[in-house]
Structures are given as C-alpha cells and as structure tokens.
Amino acid sequence: MMTRNVRRFGSVRRQIARLWPSGVRIRYSGTTCYSLATAAVGLLPAGVAFAQHAGPVHSAVRTEVQTTNEWPVTSQRDEVKPDGVGWWEVALRGCYFLLGTAPLMLTAPFAWALSFAFPEVADRWWHWALLVAGSQGPIFVKLLQWAAMRVDLFPAFLCRRLSNLHFNAPQHEWNETAEALAKVFGPDWNTRVLRLEKTPLGSGCIAQVYKGETIGKDPKRVAVKVVHPAVRRRAEVDVELLRYCAALMDQLPMIRDVLNAGECVDEFASTVQPQIDMRAEALNLWKFRANFLGNAKIVFPQPVEALTSETILVEEYEDGQPVLNELDDSHRRKLARLGVQAFLEMVFNHHFVHGDLHPGNVLVSSDGDSLVLLDAGIAFTIEPKQIRDMRDLFQAIARGDGQKAGSLLIERSKSPVEEEKVENFLTSISNIVSDVHASGLRLERLGIADILVDVLSTCYECSVKLDPKFATIVASIFVAEGLGRLLDPNMDILRIAMPVILRASG
Numbered sequence: 001m002m003t004r005n006v007r008r009f010g011s012v013r014r015q016i017a018r019l020w021p022s023g024v025r026i027r028y029s030g031t032t033c034y035s036l037a038t039a040a041v042g043l044l045p046a047g048v049a050f051a052q053h054a055g056p057v058h059s060a061v062r063t064e065v066q067t068t069n070e071w072p073v074t075s076q077r078d079e080v081k082p083d084g085v086g087w088w089e090v091a092l093r094g095c096y097f098l099l100g101t102a103p104l105m106l107t108a109p110f111a112w113a114l115s116f117a118f119p120e121v122a123d124r125w126w127h128w129a130l131l132v133a134g135s136q137g138p139i140f141v142k143l144l145q146w147a148a149m150r151v152d153l154f155p156a157f158l159c160r161r162l163s164n165l166h167f168n169a170p171q172h173e174w175n176e177t178a179e180a181l182a183k184v185f186g187p188d189w190n191t192r193v194l195r196l197e198k199t200p201l202g203s204g205c206i207a208q209v210y211k212g213e214t215i216g217k218d219p220k221r222v223a224v225k226v227v228h229p230a231v232r233r234r235a236e237v238d239v240e241l242l243r244y245c246a247a248l249m250d251q252l253p254m255i256r257d258v259l260n261a262g263e264c265v266d267e268f269a270s271t272v273q274p275q276i277d278m279r280a281e282a283l284n285l286w287k288f289r290a291n292f293l294g295n296a297k298i299v300f301p302q303p304v305e306a307l308t309s310e311t312i313l314v315e316e317y318e319d320g321q322p323v324l325n326e327l328d329d330s331h332r333r334k335l336a337r338l339g340v341q342a343f344l345e346m347v348f349n350h351h352f353v354h355g356d357l358h359p360g361n362v363l364v365s366s367d368g369d370s371l372v373l374l375d376a377g378i379a380f381t382i383e384p385k386q387i388r389d390m391r392d393l394f395q396a397i398a399r400g401d402g403q404k405a406g407s408l409l410i411e412r413s414k415s416p417v418e419e420e421k422v423e424n425f426l427t428s429i430s431n432i433v434s435d436v437h438a439s440g441l442r443l444e445r446l447g448i449a450d451i452l453v454d455v456l457s458t459c460y461e462c463s464v465k466l467d468p469k470f471a472t473i474v475a476s477i478f479v480a481e482g483l484g485r486l487l488d489p490n491m492d493i494l495r496i497a498m499p500v501i502l503r504a505s506g
Helices: 002-019 030-053 087-115 119-134 138-148 156-162 174-185 231-249 261-276 278-291 329-350 384-398 402-411 419-439 448-461 468-487 493-503
Strands: 058-064 076-082 194-196 207-214 221-227 312-316 320-322 352-354 362-365 371-373 379-381
Touching: 087 119, 087 231, 119 138, 119 156, 138 156, 138 231, 138 261, 156 448, 174 194, 174 221, 174 312, 194 221, 221 278, 231 261, 261 278, 261 468, 278 312, 278 329, 278 352, 278 379, 329 352, 329 371, 329 384, 329 468, 329 493, 352 468, 379 468, 384 402, 384 419, 384 468, 384 493, 402 419, 402 448, 419 448, 448 468
Parallel strands: none
Antiparallel strands: 058 076, 194 207, 207 221, 221 312, 320 362, 352 379, 362 371
8 A cells, every 4th residue: 555655646646746847846744745745735626626627638640631832841831639637746836836835925915005105126026026927937928928018918017027028938959959860760860860969059039040961861960949848738728727727817807807717828829839830920921931932031940841830830941140240230120120110021012921020030141131030939920900900090190180090099998998088098098099190100219019008008198909910029129120220220110010011912
C-alpha cells in the first residue's frame, strides 16, 4: 500500500510540474504539499462546477491533406479531437496563481490610498506587480500585453502601466531541443536532416530559434524555431483557467455592464493558439510572400515545407542587420517610409496583417535596400466590412469631420449607446479630430497611435463597444507606428497613408 501511494504521489508530482511556468523550480516540502492540498480542496467545488459547464479543450493531430499551387506549404492541418483539461489541473494552476498574486491583492488598497500623498508608492507597487505578472508564465504575459493594447476595454492608465511589462523569456535546454527534433525527424536527425548551432539566436514566450543548415545534396542555411516543451498543455490549462475566471466575472453586474469577460478570453485565445502551432506561422509566411511577390523591397523568409511540423518551423535563413543599427538619416527615412507603406498595403490592399512589427522582428537586408520581416506567428485577416469601417473613419478624420467620425463609431457599435452619452461622445471625437488637424498629422507632433488611443479611450468612457477586430487593427498600428517613429520622427504619415486609404476596397 505504501509503495503504491508513493508511486501515485510521484505521478501527481510530475503532472504538477508540467503545469508550472518554465524556469520555476518547485520544492515539495511537507508544508508546501499541505498548502497546495488545502487550496485545492477549497477550489474543488468551483472546479467541479467548471468541469460540468466548460467545453473540452481541443488538441491537434496530424492528418494528410491535398495542397494547392497557391499554398505550397503544408501537407498537414488540424483535425480537432477532444482532449479535456481536468478540473484538478485548472485548480492546481489556480492555486499557483493565487499564491503568487495574493500579496498584490492584499496590498493594492493600501498602495492606492497612500499614492495620493506618496505617488512613488504606486510606482513601486506597479513595478512589483509587473514582476509578479512575468513570473506567471508566457500565457499570462501575453494576456497582459494584449490588454495593454485594448484601450477600448480597459482604462487608459491601466493600459499605460501594462505597456511597461517586460518578460524574461525562458530558454529550454539543448537536450530538450534535441528531443523535440528527434520526435519529429527521428533519432538520427543530426546526421540525416539538420545541423544546428547549440547556442540559440533568441528565445520568446512560445519558442526559441537556432541557426543551422540542412543536410543533403543542396544544403541551405536555415533558422529553426523549436516550441518550448509542454507549452501547448500549459496554454490549454491557462486558457481554461481564464475562462473559469471570466465566467465568474460575468456574474458580477458592475463588471458585466462594462466588460464581456467571456468574449475577451475567447478573443485572446484565438490570437494565442495559432502561435503555438508552427504550421500556422508557416502558412502565414507563405501568404505574406504571395502578397508581396511583386515587391522585392519587402522580404519574408521561405519555410522549408518538408521540415515544418506542429512544434518545429524551419525557414531559409535571411542575412541582415537589426533595423535600429547605426544608419545615416537618409537611409533611416527611406526604410521608415518603406515599412509604413508595406503595413498600409497589408491593411487596405491585402487585408492580411502582420500583427507584431516591432524593431526586433525587422531586419535590413545585406544590400541595405530591403526590409526582412520575421516572426509571422501573429497575423490576422480583415473582412471587407472592417476595411470599409476603417477606411470611412480615416477619411472622416482626414477631412476634419469629427461629427461624421463620431457618428460612424456609434452606428457600428456592437450595442446601443445610451442617449445621454451620445452628445458627449460626438463632442469629444470632434475635439480629437480638431487637434489632429492642428498638428498636421505629423508623427513628431501627434502620432497615429496617439489619435487612436484618444478615440478608443473616449469609446471606453462613453460605453461605445467596438468590433474586436477594429481594436486588433489599432493594436498593430501602435506597433508599426512605433517602428516608424524610431526611424523617422518627422515622417508625414498623412501624405503616405491617404492614397492607400482612398484606393482601399471593401
């Protein structure tokens, strides 16, 4: 009996370890186990209720499908089958979250009260809060990064605080990389398929990247992206925990009236899940390459079809230097214009947008005349209606018609706007548009991101609920404009943007 119980505990301990964020080591002292068990028992009723109401989580299995000439990648796609997350997994993850964040929750009222007399107290508390958030693992970090862009859903001060979140991405060990490659290509992968440098080029929330070379008659230099071990299961458990929390929040009238938490979690999950499957990123790369086929100035790496799987992405290695390296002013202005034009083409012509164009994902080609755009895991399609909405809004702003811009936002709100807030909303939008024209729409005076933040903040204050995809487009504009601002603060964005916007179809 004792032996059986010890084995059972060892099995449970290994399961618990799978749920903890990478880089966090757990010590199973008697006190720790007792605390976890007590917390789990406390969450048991809620976990059972959640398990009864939550739908199953789906995982991907590989199946063969017919490819087309237009999409030369992938001979695989997702076929979903139920693989439910156990309530006990969610409860244990919830325990870890509560243990990590309880001190923050307990001290928040005191920090808020003291901040009126001692503003530095709030700064220190937020610094601590962001450190704690970073310790909760990649999914929670991505959630807060997503929330930082949603000024239409959350107060502007909160979004500003969350925008300072920095995450020290975990690095997994080389033997874990070798194991992942062996699982896909077989144990002799390093003599038959790939040669890799053991030191990674970089690491992110989801995966880390190595430089290597294919083995065969025509060897190619490649970049190999390897998903962190167990990240998919952690993501499934974390998303289920978020759904459970959202279900509780939606029962509270004071929250339900201003925020549909369930919709927020579903939207967030839809942005995270494709990032965990490397085949989705490969498809994104092929689509971007097709869209920019006639533009030699914008380069996307080409995936190696035969070597791409759910956990491994192999793409041709692109030479280049970081876009923020020392360049002369004329060169920086040229690259800034090129990047902004490419982004506008994505939004208004291709209707397929790279959602993460920060400087770390942009290289200057070795000849200095082209931009190499990397990391296409975050990408989204824009529907014709959303193009029309965005085009009409930008046209109204460009013409200085604030009343028209405000009316468009009200007409396309997801729910009716209270009558007493309509006039205030229209006046606020008109004031924003007037300020825009007073600045001449120049980035050094007032950025496009600043304009849209003001618009979304006004929507939040007046309960004008926008299409989530609109906010997603705005978030990508934040990132792209940040790149433009770094390269050329004096760029006249209106002169570049208006021809593209006016030609937009939808």
